[in-house]
């Protein structure tokens with residue numbers, strides 16, 4: 001069976017790490033719409049939205065993803081990350097795949113309790129000098145507040161404070177609730193416990209795929 005996946009997960013759930021591992025292990029193309037939009041920043045279709053900070057309209061995102069999915073490297077499977085974000089996008093995606101005689105095989109949803117996310121994200125520390133990244137909880141630097149690589153003083157990103165994190169989580173919850181309902185009805189949601197280590201989370205996903213998608 002084709003491996004056409006979608007990956008959901010709140011900020012701080014380790015979605016990027018899982019996406020890389022899934023893509024490598026199952027040889028499916030990782031399509032991050034966030035990356036695609038950033039790469040298209042000079043494209044006349046996207047530029048006006050990106051420079052003004054406005055949301056890119058649904059239809060433009062849908063067109064971008066559909067165009068990308070028609071390329072040869074998506075034939076054997078793909079992993080969508082950051083898409084769909086709205087019910088419209090999800091429905092359009094289904095219609096499009098149906099025309100190509102394909103469908104979404106599985107939707108992986110990494111779940112982490114809110115208080116864990118807040119702990120994880122508010123513990124993030126970055127080095128302004130060399131870009132090194134640390135975490136008070138998950139990956140502490142050898143000496144507190146000091147970069148392991150270059151000795152500079154570590155700082156906290158502005159959007160990693162608890163209030164902003166809470167806002168980001170609320171946006172995520174509001175966006176995904178309806179999508180999770182949509183894919184639950186379709187019968188292909190797989191909930192994954194994101195409080196485990198990245199390796200354990202991946203093992204769960206890997207076992208699921210090996211046992212269910214032949």
Ligand SMILES: [Zn+2]
Nearest residue numbers: 127130147150
């Ligand atoms: Zn550094």
